[in-house]
Amino acid sequence: MNNFVFYSPTEFVFGKATEMQVGTLARKHGARKVMIVYGGGSVVRSGLLDRVKQSLLEAGIEYCLMGGVQPNPVDTKVYEGIDFCRREQADMLLPVGGGSVIDTAKAIAAGVLYNGDFWDFYIGKAKVKKALKVAVVLTIPAAGSEGSGNTVITKLDGLQKLSLRVPEVLRPVFSIMNPELTYTLPPFQTACGVADMMAHIMERYFTNTQEVEIGDRLCEGTLMAIINEAPKVMKNPEDYGSRANLMWAGMIAHNGTCGVGCEEDWASHFLEHEISAIYGVTHGAGLSVIFPAWMTWMVEHNVDKIAQYAVRVWGVSESGDKRTVALEGISKLKAFFSSLGLPVTFRELGIENPDIDRLADSLHRNKGELVGNYVKLTKQDSKEIYRLACINE
Structure with missing residues (x-):
């Protein structure tokens, strides 16, 4: 830590x-x-x-x-x-x-x-x-x-x-x-809020800093609470208990509690900021597209924490094949977002042919040659993540 x-x-x-x-x-x-x-x-x-x-x-x-x-x-x-x-x-x-x-x-x-x-x-x-x-x-x-x-x-x-x-x-x-x-929030806006708060937690969770067990468990527990409460709210918008838990989770997700003592990432947010700036999409919807794509890229480059996330948050069975474990966790995340009515690809976001060169050029012009910390992304890496966000698997 x-x-x-x-x-x-x-x-x-x-x-x-x-x-x-x-x-x-x-x-x-x-x-x-x-x-x-x-x-x-x-x-x-x-x-x-x-x-x-x-x-x-x-x-x-x-x-x-x-x-x-x-x-x-x-x-x-x-x-x-x-x-x-x-x-x-x-x-x-x-x-x-x-x-x-x-x-x-x-x-x-x-x-x-x-x-x-x-x-x-x-x-x-x-x-x-x-x-x-x-x-x-x-x-x-x-x-x-x-x-x-x-x-x-x-x-x-x-x-x-x-x-x-x-x-x-x-x-x-x-x-x-x-x-x-x-209570009166439209379902899509509620769902986008869920994606946003989950992303805030995951930006802190995916870190290379060692011995942050308290932070990890806070992140995992809050994510699991959100995953449990969100479908209840979508089914019954006036479920006070579930609304209350989601509201407090949104605050916990971003007041810094979940990230104390660790080097945070934030590459996914920066990747998404370019999408919402250029195409005017809702931030949470952009995150539900980008975060699984970023995680999929990370499976081939820094798999350990992705696999831990799959096991601890989504209940994937642990095995020696971390790559398969991680990919199953990502699949469960995408299925969860889809169940809330959120997009998980550029096409579902309403962007048929994203200008990947423009997105990546703008990202690295704003944020520098390397972006993020879990793995520092070059412009070519960022382009590949944007391409993965075009694929529905």
């Missing part, structure tokens, strides 16, 4: 009707004026936005509103938000929604206090040293942004989709998590 620092100060307020506490919590954390950030009309139609506003007013806290955040959030909305936040002199960002809304709010929170272009943080030109406080009312369990210091934004000029990780500054000060708010 490697040396590590784990810092996770977020206050999680979990359960039924917890959104009614947003005003009290915002006041507790020193807010005077809150900028509410949201996406489309669902938070309006459901009455959630009105409940949040009422709670803030009852606590004596002013607010302003910025809606219209889109999936795969883009830089233009961040620039708009930075200007609006400065004019309104808000001192806390309150995203009400899922990962795209939260990531946008985090980017705004960092950009408001910076004299330059917020994109400098994403390209490594500057470091986030301070930011406005961010709090969350979560409606979509998927990205885990309610418990992480991470944010992903796409720059429209060049379709450059990059991530930023600043846990010491951008973790939310509090996150409200009411599983009831997820």
